[in-house]
Amino acid sequence: MRVIELEQRTDAWLRWRENGITATESAVILGLSPFKTPWRLWAEKVHRAAPENLDAIPQVRFGREHEDHVRHLFESAHGTFVAPACAEMDGNDSIFRASFDGLTIEDVPVEIKCPGRNTLADVAARKTDSDAYRLYSVQVQHQIMVSGASHGWLVFYRPEDESLLEFDIPRDEELIGRIKSAGRAFWENHIVKRREPPMDPERDVYFPQGEAAAAWACAAGDYLSLEREIRDAGRRLAELREAQGRVKDEIARLMGRHLIAEFAGVRVRKTLRAGAVDYDALLEARGIAPAEKEAFRKSPSPVLSFTGTGRLLPEGVVATPEEISSAEAPPEEPCLWF
DSSP: OEEEOOOTTSHHHHHHHHTSBOHHHHHHHTTOOSSOOHHHHHHHHTTSBOOOOGGGSHHHHHHHHHHHHHHHHHHHHHTOOEEEEEEEOSGGGTTBEEEEEEEETTOOEEEEEOOOHHHHHHHHHHGGGSHHHHHHHHHHHHHHHHHTOSEEEEEEEETTTTEEEEEEEEOOHHHHHHHHHHHHHHIIIIIISOOOOOOOTTTSOOOOOTHHHHHHHHHHHHHHHHHHHHHHHHHHHHHHHHHHHHHHHHHHHHHTTOSEEEETTEEEEOOOOOOOOOHHHHHHHTTOOGGGGGGGOOOOOOOOOOOOOSOSSSTTBOOOHHHHHHHHSOOSSOOOOO
16 A cells, blocks of 8 residues: 555545545446446546536535544544545556545554434444445445455444444455456546446436437427427416316306206306225225235336426536537528427
C-alpha cells in the first residue's frame, strides 16, 4: 500500500479518485450497486456525464458531519487509534485506490456508514443478509485489497443510543480476485480505450446517437408542438364539459322523479349504475387469499409516459458538438407524424 497525502473532499482528492478505481466503484463495476450503473460510471470517468452532487442528500451530509464522532466511538470501544487516509495499491495495480474513513495503527480499514432508520433496522434484523451489508462488504473487501490487511471493519452508527453495529469482515480472496479482474478489464477496455459499455435498459436513461438522434429530434419537435395544441384544446374542452355539466344538472332537476324524458331533441334515461366489486373481499369471503390472484394476472404490457424537458440530453449528460449539430440541423424531409 502506498499512502497518498491528500485531504479528502478537496479538488486534488477528486482528481486523484477520477484517475483510478475506488472502493465504491468496485461494487458498480461488478454490477452490485443499486445507485449507479457501469455505463454511468464510465460516462462520469470520461467526462461524458457530470457526477451526482451527493451533498444534496441529507443522509450523506449527516454521515459526513458525524464521521469523526463515530471514529472516536470506535476507538473507545477497541482501544486503538483510527485516522482517515488515502492510499493506492503497490506495483502495477495503482489504479485501485481507497479513501479510508479510518485506518487503525495496524492498517486495518474501518468503513463508517450512517444510514437512515429503515436501513439500520434491516441491518440489525438481518445482519450479514441485509442489503446494506451485502453492498458495503464489497467496498470493505476493496479496502482490504488496497491496504493488504487480513480483515476490515464495517461500522453502522445508531444515533438514537450512540451505539455501533459492527461487522469484522475477513479477507475474501475469491471476491478480491473478482474485484481485480473486473476492475482491470473495465479500466483498460472502457477508460483507456474509451469504449462505451452497454447501457442497462432498466436503469440508464437512453438517448439516441448518430442518425437516430436526428430522427428523434424531428419527432420530438412534432410531439412538443402537438402537446401544446392538445393542452390548449384540453383547456377549452374542460370549459365546455363544465358548462354542459351545469346544463345536465338543470335537465335532471326538471325531470324530477321520472326515469325517462324527451323534449326539444334531447332524450334522457336515468339508470342506477351497479357499484364496483371488491374482489379482494370476495376472495377472502371464499377463503382465498387476495395474494393468490397474482397467479392469474396477465403479463404486463408497456405504458409510455412522455414529458417535455427543454434539454437536449438526459440531465447530467454532456452533449458533444456533433450531437448539438444534429439536433439543430433541419431534417432533410419534414416529419409527417400527423
